[in-house]
Amino acid sequence: MLDDLGNAQRTHSCGALRASDVGKTVTLMGWVARRRDFGPLTFVDLRDRDGVTQVVFNEEAAAEAHAKAKVVRGEYVIAITGEVVLREVAQRNAKLATGEVEVAAREILVLNEARTTPFQLEVGTSDALASEDLRLKYRYLDLRRPQLQANLRLRHRVVAEIHRYMDEQAFTEIETPILIKSTPEGARDYVVPSRIQPGKFFALPQSPQLFKQLCMIAGFDKYYQIARCFRDEDLRADRQPEFTQLDVEMSFATPEQIYALVEGLFARVFKLIDVELPVPFPRLSYAEAMRRYGSDKPDLRFEMELQDLAPALEGTTFAPFASALESGGEVKGLVVKGGAHLSRKALDELQEYAKRYGAGALAWIKLGDEVSSSLLKALGAEMIARMAETAGASKDDAVLIIAGKAKMVAASLGALRNEIARREKLIPENVYKPLWVTEFPMFEFHEDDGRYYAMHHPFTAPLDEDLPLLIRAIEEGETSLLGSLRANAYDAVVNGIEAAGGSIRIHRPDVQSIVFKALGLTMEKARARFGFFLDALEYGTPPHGGIASGIERLMMALLSIENIRDVMAFPKTASAADLMIDAPGEVDAKQLEELKLSIRV
Numbered sequence: 001m002l003d004d005l006g007n008a009q010r011t012h013s014c015g016a017l018r019a020s021d022v023g024k025t026v027t028l029m030g031w032v033a034r035r036r037d038f039g040p041l042t043f044v045d046l047r048d049r050d051g052v053t054q055v056v057f058n059e060e061a062a063a064e065a066h067a068k069a070k071v072v073r074g075e076y077v078i079a080i081t082g083e084v085v086l087r088e089v090a091q092r093n094a095k096l097a098t099g100e101v102e103v104a105a106r107e108i109l110v111l112n113e114a115r116t117t118p119f120q121l122e123v124g125t126s127d128a129l130a131s132e133d134l135r136l137k138y139r140y141l142d143l144r145r146p147q148l149q150a151n152l153r154l155r156h157r158v159v160a161e162i163h164r165y166m167d168e169q170a171f172t173e174i175e176t177p178i179l180i181k182s183t184p185e186g187a188r189d190y191v192v193p194s195r196i197q198p199g200k201f202f203a204l205p206q207s208p209q210l211f212k213q214l215c216m217i218a219g220f221d222k223y224y225q226i227a228r229c230f231r232d233e234d235l236r237a238d239r240q241p242e243f244t245q246l247d248v249e250m251s252f253a254t255p256e257q258i259y260a261l262v263e264g265l266f267a268r269v270f271k272l273i274d275v276e277l278p279v280p281f282p283r284l285s286y287a288e289a290m291r292r293y294g295s296d297k298p299d300l301r302f303e304m305e306l307q308d309l310a311p312a313l314e315g316t317t318f319a320p321f322a323s324a325l326e327s328g329g330e331v332k333g334l335v336v337k338g339g340a341h342l343s344r345k346a347l348d349e350l351q352e353y354a355k356r357y358g359a360g361a362l363a364w365i366k367l368g369d370e371v372s373s374s375l376l377k378a379l380g381a382e383m384i385a386r387m388a389e390t391a392g393a394s395k396d397d398a399v400l401i402i403a404g405k406a407k408m409v410a411a412s413l414g415a416l417r418n419e420i421a422r423r424e425k426l427i428p429e430n431v432y433k434p435l436w437v438t439e440f441p442m443f444e445f446h447e448d449d450g451r452y453y454a455m456h457h458p459f460t461a462p463l464d465e466d467l468p469l470l471i472r473a474i475e476e477g478e479t480s481l482l483g484s485l486r487a488n489a490y491d492a493v494v495n496g497i498e499a500a501g502g503s504i505r506i507h508r509p510d511v512q513s514i515v516f517k518a519l520g521l522t523m524e525k526a527r528a529r530f531g532f533f534l535d536a537l538e539y540g541t542p543p544h545g546g547i548a549s550g551i552e553r554l555m556m557a558l559l560s561i562e563n564i565r566d567v568m569a570f571p572k573t574a575s576a577a578d579l580m581i582d583a584p585g586e587v588d589a590k591q592l593e594e595l596k597l598s599i600r601v
């Protein structure tokens with residue numbers, strides 16, 4: 001028989017009681033995290049969102065409550081009333097905020113039962129967790145874990161702080177529609193069929209990009225939104241099909257103003273976890289970041305830069321290196337401090353890792369008591385020594401080397417840099433290293449279809465000084481110039497996580513149409529897709545720019561965690577499914593009929 005809640009009221013949360021509360025009569029309500037039976041004494045750990053309190057049922061002192069406590073199981077919902085008592089010194093639990101006390105229960109209400117949970121909620125370490133698929137199916141149970149509760153409560157505080165800060169900075173939050181037409185951010189759109197206009201579709205916003213620009217044209221001056229975005233793309237550990245971003249746009253903005261705004265915001269947000277973020281953030285151009293770290297989101301918590309080994313290789317006839325250098329490629333290396341201990345197996349694993357990023361092979365030099373190297377036969381001891389010296393390696397270090405096209409060398413060494421840091425434990429805890437990466441390339445050439453794509457999105461302005469080159473490239477047909485144009489685009493990176501990205505936008509219709517041309521979009525096609533926006537540009541568009549910061553990414557940086565699902569309440573799996581609600585699902589024939597759609601499988 002279950003009890004009614006009646007007029008019972010909580011006096012405290014399960015995380016509140018301290019030694020100073022001893023003697024008080026309290027009422028707590030929550031879930032049974034654990035029950036331990038010792039005959040005349042039964043202990044229950046009672047849990048709510050605030051913490052855990054130990055409750056003790058004593059047969060002698062409260063026989064009825066003690067008998068009733070015997071029926072409760074894990075995750076039953078109960079209310080207890082009793083007196084706060086100090087625990088015996090030996091029984092105190094320093095790991096628990098309430099660990100000095102316990103509640104001697106006089107009464108218990110059993111408010112609800114629970115089935116045996118499909119996995120154990122209370123586990124000591126995250127390694128012991130049940131499989132993530134199972135936890136996602138029963139997400140409401142997984143969310144009872146204190147860790148996820150804490151993550152989501154911090155997320156709430158972060159978003160609340162963002163609202164406060166943006167309001168102080170005189171920004172207006174404006175909601176933009178979810179049912180729209182495609183805005184290009186480089187991913188596929190999620191589409192929604194229209195019933196009223198059969199055969200037509202809405203697209204869900206990949207971001208509110210064009211709407212926020214329209215807000216500038218509309219004269220709002222400073223816009224922001226905590227906005228939902230939807231991107232149908234291949235998922236990775238830090239991506240979800242739907243996510244939330246702080247979306248910002250400012251009129252008459254310079255990059256400096258945007259940097260100052262975001263630095264101020266991040267400083268405030270990191271204060272929530274008692275971290276003083278060093279402002280202003282240092283800056284690196286994209287070209288320099290790629291050259292030194294092989295990444296446009298370098299993790300600066302540890303030293304280790306890519307070293308150009310070409311100077312040491314002059315005159316080499318070793319085919320892989322010689323051909324890379326002759327064809328304009330690179331030979332670069334990473335010095336692993338103290339890496340001479342790396343075993344053959346570890347080196348093989350690192351090579352496999354690098355291959356995922358396109359590397360053909362990973363060569364190595366180890367400066368142990370003797371010098372050993374995978375290149376010894378091919379290059380000879382002298383050149384090996386020169387390479388080690390050029391890399392800046394000393395005794396006991398290892399040098400890991402990749403040769404090939406610059407882009408691949410950067411991608412594979414950049415990824416290897418992070419992997420080595422993880423394996424060799426080079427990443428200090430509780431250290432936060434933000435930076436701006438600036439001057440991104442305007443366009444990216446895709447070899448598979450032989451055309452240029454916008455690296456950020458097609459509304460991003462070139463750097464003022466590169467505009468004449470853009471005009472030349474298009475008007476005089478010198479398309480090869482496109483690859484070297486720089487955009488007025490920037491990313492804020494924290495600990496290797498891209499925490500924000502944005503750009504100054506194109507506000508001149510003539511420049512916008514040149515950029516469309518560069519992207520191979522005819523004016524007709526551009527008009528069909530963004531005609532409304534091109535029209536709007538012609539009615540007095542102020543210079544403007546903005547940025548967006550992914551809330552989940554920001555949370556991952558704050559909490560130093562790698563799984564984006566740990567900072568979302570109801571995430572999707574890597575195959576873009578929601579296992580709890582079993583979505584995506586089928587629709588019934590009537591709905592298809594109304595939409596005038598038929599399914600081909």
Ligand code: ASP
Pocket residue numbers: 185206207208209248501502503546547548
């Ligand atoms: N719309 C961009 C994005 O969502 C950000 C921006 O340019 O403001 O990534």
